Amino acid sequence: MPKVSEEHREARRRQILDAAWVCFARNGFHKTSMPDVFAEAGLSAGAVYRYFPGKEALITAIAEVSTQQLIDLLDARLAADVLPPPEELLPAIVEDLPATGGTDPAALAPQVWSETMRDPRLAAAVAGMLGDVHLRLTELCRRYQAAGVLDPGLDPGDTARVVIALIQGWIIQWNTMGLAAHQQITAGVRALLARPRNAGQSGQDG
Structure with missing residues (x-):
């Protein structure tokens, strides 16, 4: 052609x-x-x-496009020579997701996830797409473990599942509760993931 x-x-x-x-x-x-x-x-x-x-084909195609946007963002991070701290990386990934209405990112994602509960074919397609996201987040977790940022005893695959759940919940709250919820989650994630400064030194100094 x-x-x-x-x-x-x-x-x-x-x-x-x-x-x-x-x-x-x-x-x-x-x-x-x-x-x-x-x-x-x-x-x-x-x-x-x-x-x-039909409409189902359009919904599936939109799910593919939306998920590919997230995959592209993760691939860009994986291609970088140096990863930013996880407390900076996760907010950046969510904020970089393209908006589909107003200023909210991935505004159709919650609709897609809801639709998977009634459409087995869409559910299978979305599961495959999230599998690709999981692979990339698992690799990110491994790299953070190798850099000493994450506990080496964590299972990187299990940790990646938790990160996916966090991103999904984050998107839902941003779309349903607005920018204030996003800012609160961002602050909470940064507080949870930030490594304490001079960790381990207090015991030595005493």
Whole structure:
């Protein structure tokens, strides 16, 4: 297929996804109809169905895009020569997630997670995506252990699961309770993860 044709297809797919993103953020998954997406995209039904057979396919694609954004952020951190302290890294990751409505990051993520409880196919797809996130967070935990920042006795995979739960809860509270909740969680995470200065020296000095 000619390159220009493939670029056109990708641009059209992105156009449809952007329109669905706006509709879902505005009205939620269940109150959004495919005609709503057609109108927002400015395309005919046939043009949209050529790329997405229905609303479920759009929801899955948005989940993929959202999760890939998080994966890209983690990959960028893993590629860095030096990792920042975890109490700085986690807030930065959450704050760098693109907003889908207002100033709230990953505004559609809570809707996706809720939808997995009624759609087994979406649940399987999201589980696979979170598996990719888990692999990267596990590697981050290993590197922090090697640097002496995290307890070497911790299981890095289990710790990564806790971090995923923290990020998910963080996103939910930011989207439902606003910026103040985000700031409070950020402060709490920094306090919990920051290593005490001169740890271990007090006993020696006495």
